[in-house]
Amino acid sequence: MARQQSRATIEAEIASLQRKLANLDKAQAERIGKIAVKAGLAGLDLTDAQLTEAFSELARRFRKEGAPEGREQSEPKPEGEGRSERKGNGTSEPDANPSGSSKKAHGGEE
Template sequence: MKKPSSKIREEIGKLQEQLKQAETREAERIGRIALKAGLGEIEIDETELQDAFEHLARRFRGELAASIGGRKRVEDGIPSTATATVASGAAQGGHGEV
């Protein structure tokens, strides 16, 4: 039995709301972690910061290891200014890895 288009639109609306709530939860979680790491206190270009986050995402997905010959180093692939800024921000925040 086929669903009427109004029912499908209603389901789409509910799914869009669920998606919005899930994205909000994820953004809040990532934001809290970034603040704990000291990223809120440093001045960095938004594009550069997004590049660093994309690098981090590739690293945790395992894509980076394949693209750099199997080496897993935090500095690989991040622009040098982003590496220095993120590293110093994390050290200032006191929540970096030991």
Template sequence: MKRPTAKIREEITRLQEQLKQAETRDAERIGRIALRAGVGEIEVEEADLLSAFEEVAGRFRAGTKLVQGHKPATTPPNGAGEAAGQSSET
């Protein structure tokens, strides 16, 4: 049985709201970390800062860089990560 287009649109709207909330949580988390690191006090062009963040993201995606004794960060093949603030490590 086919789903009516109205139901599909409702689901899309619901998923878009969930995505917006998830992006907001991620932005707040990353923003707090950046502020703790002192990024907010640096006079830098947004393009330069974006480039630096892309480099950092690339290092962590590669999963080869150790940071202060922590295990390398890796991204699962499907791109799904753990929920913010949760870790499988004990």
């Protein structure tokens, strides 16, 4: 019969996983932030609430369009209540202009 791990060992593993999760969160936040700046969001005078709602709408859109079959999608939990899986096009890059509109329509140059 296998020997059980001690409480201290399990707590150390949990702490290690929490650090890994924090690092992943930081990397994803940086990635999303860079994309938001590239898309021109940094130049807009928006409140955090407005940005949160816009990102929530975007997440809902991708959950509906990109949901793998047989997998139920749930609404994101409010901040601090858990994590949701990454959804979207399955790559680390955003879809190239998924709306079909030009950059000029968003205040950028083509």
